[in-house]
Amino acid sequence: MAENHNPQVPDLASVLRTLASLAPATPQQPGQDIAASLLQHQSEPFYDPTHPTQATSQPSTNVEQLPVRPTSTRQDQRTVPQHRSSIQDPPRTSSAPPLIDPATITEWSHGLRCVSKIAAQTPSFKMAIRKLMADQEHQEKTWQAEREALLKAHAARSDNDENLKSILSSLGTSLDAAPVSAEQAEIELKQLDKRIYRAVQLMVDNMSLELKRLGVPFFGVKPELIIPPDEEKTAGTPPPAASGVGPKITEDELLALQRRMVEYLEDMYRV
Numbered sequence: 001m002a003e004n005h006n007p008q009v010p011d012l013a014s015v016l017r018t019l020a021s022l023a024p025a026t027p028q029q030p031g032q033d034i035a036a037s038l039l040q041h042q043s044e045p046f047y048d049p050t051h052p053t054q055a056t057s058q059p060s061t062n063v064e065q066l067p068v069r070p071t072s073t074r075q076d077q078r079t080v081p082q083h084r085s086s087i088q089d090p091p092r093t094s095s096a097p098p099l100i101d102p103a104t105i106t107e108w109s110h111g112l113r114c115v116s117k118i119a120a121q122t123p124s125f126k127m128a129i130r131k132l133m134a135d136q137e138h139q140e141k142t143w144q145a146e147r148e149a150l151l152k153a154h155a156a157r158s159d160n161d162e163n164l165k166s167i168l169s170s171l172g173t174s175l176d177a178a179p180v181s182a183e184q185a186e187i188e189l190k191q192l193d194k195r196i197y198r199a200v201q202l203m204v205d206n207m208s209l210e211l212k213r214l215g216v217p218f219f220g221v222k223p224e225l226i227i228p229p230d231e232e233k234t235a236g237t238p239p240p241a242a243s244g245v246g247p248k249i250t251e252d253e254l255l256a257l258q259r260r261m262v263e264y265l266e267d268m269y270r271v
Helices: 012-022 030-040 053-065 074-088 108-121 125-170 182-214 251-269
Strands: none
Touching: 108 125, 108 251, 125 182, 125 251
């Protein structure tokens, strides 16, 4: 009696075969792929007779997982030539000419070209040279005024001594203190000149350092390019092996080049 009230559940394989026969015969129908895949896995225990909806809901999940696109390697193949071309590209080299070190210049023509380039490329060069010239002029005027003041003091003191002597002699007395002699005045003047000379030397050293900092040639020449005083300069002294380096010169020749450069700068930037 129980078997009459509970009809037998049909076999899943027969149901799927029936569905496959009812579907239209198209070569790319998704229903055929679903039926074929389920027929191949009909032995798997995923069907529960007590829940009939499970058999109908299961194929929908498989429909979303079935389409699989094959992986294409064409993009990887196209990237190989790009990577290879980047490796084969030669490095680019700069064609800018090398800069000349002012410390290696020992010839006037090269020094003149160098200082002209510096003046053209450095806007503050002109003001720096004019400041050096103004400081030098101020110091020279100060030293000259000090020397003239000392000479006037000596002259005034000598005149006062003579006037005082004449006045005292008319009164019948004499001057106990000896007047300042010419030798004493000469000593005072020499002492002032020595002090001024030391100040001039200090000013020249400071100006040379400033000109070297500005890159002016002949100030800060490399020591190996200067011939020592105890070594005689041979005719046609060759320059060192390094390219772009001037020939060796003596200290007197270097001093002459420095004076010539200072005169050139004064003529160029005098206010």
